[in-house]
Amino acid sequence: KTTLRYGHNNEPASVAGAQADWFAEALAEASGGDMEVQVFPASQLGKLQELAEAVSLGTIAFSHNTAGGIGSLYEPFGALDTPYLYRDVDHLMKVTDVSSPVMQMLNEGLIAAAGVRVIYSHYFGKRNLTCNKEIRSPADLAGVKIRAVPFPMYTTAVEGMGAVAVPVDWSEVPTALATGVVQGQENPVNVVLNVKLYEVQKNLMLTGHMTNAEMVVMNESVWQGLSAAQQAAVQAAAEATRIKATKAILDNEEAETQALRDLGMNVIGAEDGLDLEAFRASVSTLVSERFGERYGEIYDMIGKIA
Amino acid sequence: MSLLLLTLFLGLLVLGAPVAVALALPSAVVIITEGLPVSVLAQRSLNALDSSPLLAVPLFILAASLLNAMGVTTHLFDLVRMIFGRFRGALAQVSIFVSLIFSGISGAALADIGALGKIQIDQMKKQGYREDFAAGLTVAAATIGPIFPPSIPIIIYASVANVSAVKLLLAGIVPALLLTVLLMVQVAIVARVKGLPRDTIRPKPIDVAKKFVVSFPALMAPVLLIGGLMSGYFGPTEVAGVTVAYALVIGFGLYRTLSIRRVMLALRETVEATANILFIVAAAALFAWVLTLDMVPMKASAFLLSLTDNPLLLLLLVNILLLAVGMFLESIAAILIVAPIIAPALVQAGVDPLQLGIVFVLNLMIGLLTPPVGMSLYMISIITKMPIGTVIRGVMPFFIPLLVALVVVSAVPALSTWLPNHLMQ
Amino acid sequence: MSALRTGRAVLARLTELGVGIGMALLALMATIVVVQVGARNLLDLGLPWADELARFSGIGMVFLSIPALASQRVLVSVTMVPDMLGRRAQMVSAVISDLSVLVCAGLLLWSFAAFLPRAGKFLTPALQLPNYFYYSLALIGTALLAVVMAFRMIELLTGRLPELTDPVDIPQ
Ligand code: NA
Ligand code: NA
Numbered sequence: 001k002t003t004l005r006y007g008h009n010n011e012p013a014s015v016a017g018a019q020a021d022w023f024a025e026a027l028a029e030a031s032g033g034d035m036e037v038q039v040f041p042a043s044q045l046g047k048l049q050e051l052a053e054a055v056s057l058g059t060i061a062f063s064h065n066t067a068g069g070i071g072s073l074y075e076p077f078g079a080l081d082t083p084y085l086y087r088d089v090d091h092l093m094k095v096t097d098v099s100s101p102v103m104q105m106l107n108e109g110l111i112a113a114a115g116v117r118v119i120y121s122h123y124f125g126k127r128n129l130t131c132n133k134e135i136r137s138p139a140d141l142a143g144v145k146i147r148a149v150p151f152p153m154y155t156t157a158v159e160g161m162g163a164v165a166v167p168v169d170w171s172e173v174p175t176a177l178a179t180g181v182v183q184g185q186e187n188p189v190n191v192v193l194n195v196k197l198y199e200v201q202k203n204l205m206l207t208g209h210m211t212n213a214e215m216v217v218m219n220e221s222v223w224q225g226l227s228a229a230q231q232a233a234v235q236a237a238a239e240a241t242r243i244k245a246t247k248a249i250l251d252n253e254e255a256e257t258q259a260l261r262d263l264g265m266n267v268i269g270a271e272d273g274l275d276l277e278a279f280r281a282s283v284s285t286l287v288s289e290r291f292g293e294r295y296g297e298i299y300d301m302i303g304k305i306a
Numbered sequence: 307m308s309l310l311l312l313t314l315f316l317g318l319l320v321l322g323a324p325v326a327v328a329l330a331l332p333s334a335v336v337i338i339t340e341g342l343p344v345s346v347l348a349q350r351s352l353n354a355l356d357s358s359p360l361l362a363v364p365l366f367i368l369a370a371s372l373l374n375a376m377g378v379t380t381h382l383f384d385l386v387r388m389i390f391g392r393f394r395g396a397l398a399q400v401s402i403f404v405s406l407i408f409s410g411i412s413g414a415a416l417a418d419i420g421a422l423g424k425i426q427i428d429q430m431k432k433q434g435y436r437e438d439f440a441a442g443l444t445v446a447a448a449t450i451g452p453i454f455p456p457s458i459p460i461i462i463y464a465s466v467a468n469v470s471a472v473k474l475l476l477a478g479i480v481p482a483l484l485l486t487v488l489l490m491v492q493v494a495i496v497a498r499v500k501g502l503p504r505d506t507i508r509p510k511p512i513d514v515a516k517k518f519v520v521s522f523p524a525l526m527a528p529v530l531l532i533g534g535l536m537s538g539y540f541g542p543t544e545v546a547g548v549t550v551a552y553a554l555v556i557g558f559g560l561y562r563t564l565s566i567r568r569v570m571l572a573l574r575e576t577v578e579a580t581a582n583i584l585f586i587v588a589a590a591a592l593f594a595w596v597l598t599l600d601m602v603p604m605k606a607s608a609f610l611l612s613l614t615d616n617p618l619l620l621l622l623l624v625n626i627l628l629l630a631v632g633m634f635l636e637s638i639a640a641i642l643i644v645a646p647i648i649a650p651a652l653v654q655a656g657v658d659p660l661q662l663g664i665v666f667v668l669n670l671m672i673g674l675l676t677p678p679v680g681m682s683l684y685m686i687s688i689i690t691k692m693p694i695g696t697v698i699r700g701v702m703p704f705f706i707p708l709l710v711a712l713v714v715v716s717a718v719p720a721l722s723t724w725l726p727n728h729l730m731q
Numbered sequence: 732m733s734a735l736r737t738g739r740a741v742l743a744r745l746t747e748l749g750v751g752i753g754m755a756l757l758a759l760m761a762t763i764v765v766v767q768v769g770a771r772n773l774l775d776l777g778l779p780w781a782d783e784l785a786r787f788s789g790i791g792m793v794f795l796s797i798p799a800l801a802s803q804r805v806l807v808s809v810t811m812v813p814d815m816l817g818r819r820a821q822m823v824s825a826v827i828s829d830l831s832v833l834v835c836a837g838l839l840l841w842s843f844a845a846f847l848p849r850a851g852k853f854l855t856p857a858l859q860l861p862n863y864f865y866y867s868l869a870l871i872g873t874a875l876l877a878v879v880m881a882f883r884m885i886e887l888l889t890g891r892l893p894e895l896t897d898p899v900d901i902p903q
Contacts, residue, residue, distance in 0.1 A: 005599075042650070043468075044598045050353040053850050057345045072854045114853070143775050150779045150857040166777040167857070169358040172541055175470040178730040180538030200730075322813045322824035323831040324806035331831055334838045345849065347842035352866055355790050358782050364757055364789065365764065540768055543785075547764030573754040581753065581796035582807055588793070636807060678811050 004061035007045035019245035026237035073114040079295035120238035122245035125188025138162030147185040160283030330589035354591030365546030370412040372553035378524035395497030396505040405447035409454040410528025418451040442700025454482035473726040488707035590642035607651030632673020746799040794872030833880035
């Protein structure tokens with residue numbers, strides 16, 4: 001019997017956290033009890049970035065991360081977190097399918113550079129902006145401080161939308177929003193709901209400026225050490241969990257937005273005058289300025305995937 | 307493997323190895339003998355230190371060290387003495403109150419003892435207080451320091467338990483005031499029963515006014531700090547940095563008592579103190595990692611929750627556990643090892659994370675006064691050259707107000723939660 | 732014997748240099764944090780790199796200062812039991828303590844040797860610095876710690892008994 005460790009940073013109750021447990025169950029079943037996955041949620045074994053490294057070092061077998069996070073192991077992965085890159089969730093799922101040409105290429109590079117392979121990725125959500133102030137166009141964000149994940153791509157998204165990108169440690173985000181260190185932040189709606197950001201933020205703008213996939217990664221030597229049957233079991237469990245998690249997030253997204261409305265947030269979408277085209281144009285300009293050269297080829301490949 | 311880990315840890319600790327090494331070496335041994343990748347030693351310990359909230363630790367130590375170097379401690383002590391006047395036990399009350407004011411600058415009990423201990427005890431002895439009473443009072447009053455913001459243990463707790471450091475720092479204010487009042491009540495009773503001496507000071511109003519003016523910039527430091535935390539101009543680490551800048555400005559610009567040499571000394575003191583504390587933080591992270599891999603936190607939490615799911619009873623159990631832990635473990639190491647093990651289960655059972663943090667820290671600060679491992683006891687005994695036994699005898703009576711404070715803070719969540727929640731909405 | 736004396740002097744210089752660089756890093760950290768506050772509130776600049784640079788300084792400060800603390804035997808320890816047992820026990824405790832620090836530093840170096848060849852080229856999120864650079868000061872500090880403690884053991888074997896100092900206070 002093979003026991004493998006899966007460490008991640010999410011709460012077990014969130015979909016991103018629960019899907020690790022689903023994967024563990026699915027793998028136990030697909031392998032007929034031959035493979036067991038021990039899940040360590042909530043950063044028990046280390047912080048987000050550290051966990052990605054830990055998979056590379058072989059300390060743990062599995063973890064998950066955003067494409068941007070995996071980009072610190074193999075830089076080109078960062079391209080997959082580019083704002084306004086995908087036409088829709090379906091497009092994202094096709095691009096991030098491990099058998100797509102883009103993912104095959106990136107995965108080869110990741111295996112060579114870090115000894116890590118992506119085994120599946122699921123839809124994690126569309127990132128939206130929340131702010132104390134009503135925002136309808138990039139001009140409304142001039143001089144407004146928005147908390148940004150301190151990765152160049154994420155900072156670019158916030159700056160591209162017209163705001164000042166400010167790094168704030170995740171543990172301080174609710175407090176920083178309450179005291180006004182920053183006036184807003186950006187995250188998928190499930191995060192806004194689970195972390196109770198509606199208590200400290202009035203407006204939710206459905207900017208959908210990033211469509212994120214969460215990538216589940218595995219240590220390559222562990223993968224190579226598996227028998228053909230075990231590898232097949234991993235693939236089967238991966239496919240099942242990918243579909244289940246994506247569906248769960250999609251199903252929840254609408255309900256969560258409604259829940260935020262019911263909790264008193266002012267939700268502003270395109271029909272309420274949110275100028276999505278202006279955001280897309282302004283962000284894309286900054287993205288091609290900063291990343292166009294570096295990621296141009298990958299963007300072309302992604303654009304060609306139907 | 308956890309049994310081997312704990313045995314080796316206690317063995318090294320008793321033999322007198324540095325706490326950090328007593329934590330790291332057994333972890334390394336277990337990692338190697340279990341065939342885990344040896345790279346985790348470097349990775350985990352480095353990543354534990356690679357944390358923004360922890361940057362507040364050196365910055366707060368530096369700020370306190372600078373303020374102390376410019377001589378504000380003496381001014382504060384004199385000012386409070388003049389205001390309190392000449393009633394029975396006045397100087398003892400002054401000592402407690404100065405500890406409260408100084409706690410608004412300093413983030414560590416041992417720093418408070420270092421800055422205030424000598425002058426408090428010398429003055430009290432001069433006026434005829436018993437030396438064990440003076441020493442006991444000083445170390446007991448120093449527990450106020452790390453409860454009132456700023457606070458090194460609170461910042462460290464917040465960083466491991468994933469609570470907002472700002473909120474948890476603010477949560478300490480009311481409990482620190484409560485602790486101050488309880489200590490003062492105790493001293494008032496002792497003054498009655500045992501007849502403590504009166505102060506001899508006879509200040510003219512003009513002297514008081516002068517002292518106030520000269521102390522004012524130092525009195526403003528805590529105001530700046532708490533105001534800064536609430537205003538949104540700074541985050542918690544930034545508040546520490548701004549306090550450093552403020553100390554430099556008043557030290558060079560107003561008091562003119564700072565010199566480059568004194569700043570260098572403060573930097574050196576800070577670097578040494580920080581390296582000492584954060585070395586323990588790094589090693590404890592590794593230790594906790596091994597425990598986690600062995601599922602100890604999960605089993606311990608399940609066990610706790612199987613006993614009761616009543617938040618109040620759980621807190622009571624935690625208090626008993628922590629008082630025992632606090633006797634034997636150095637306080638920072640205790641926070642780092644125990645908090646990740648039991649905090650998630652308690653929060654899940656409905657204990658407020660802010661209240662839990664304050665109960666945790668208060669408890670372990672009381673642990674600084676309990677033998678065999680009581681760093682405050684060691685410290686005061688070094689400063690005053692008093693035998694540990696004398697200090698312990700002097701501390702005994704002060705466990706009454708300290709434990710009363712602990713019980714009240716455990717029983718009434720609002721004492722910790724009201725202020726931060728009120729200010730943050 | 733004079734080789735030992737030279738060695739001792741060189742190591743004392745190096746550990747002192749470590750603390751000196753630590754002090755500079757602390758000053759840098761304080762400056763970065765204050766600049767960050769000013770830039771955000773006065774100039775509307777977020778400086779995403781500032782926090783990472785401050786953390787880099789913090790890690791370096793800690794690891795570069797540990798060798799000095801270890802060589803002066805002022806790392807926090809609980810010496811109650813050896814103290815109760817008298818001078819001989821204190822001596823034995825000091826030797827065990829030094830030895831444990833040496834073994835710990837050696838294992839940490841081994842760990843670096845396993846960690847950095849794999850993870851050294853990975854990039855930090857904000858500044859995109861390779862870990863080789865980000866953790867370089869920690870590696871140097873650990874190596875110095877190992878050398879200092881190894882030298883201590885050599886001295887011991889050549890008959891120089893540990894000098895005992897009072898336990899030293901640290902803020903907590
Ligand atoms: Na304090
Ligand atoms: Na104790």
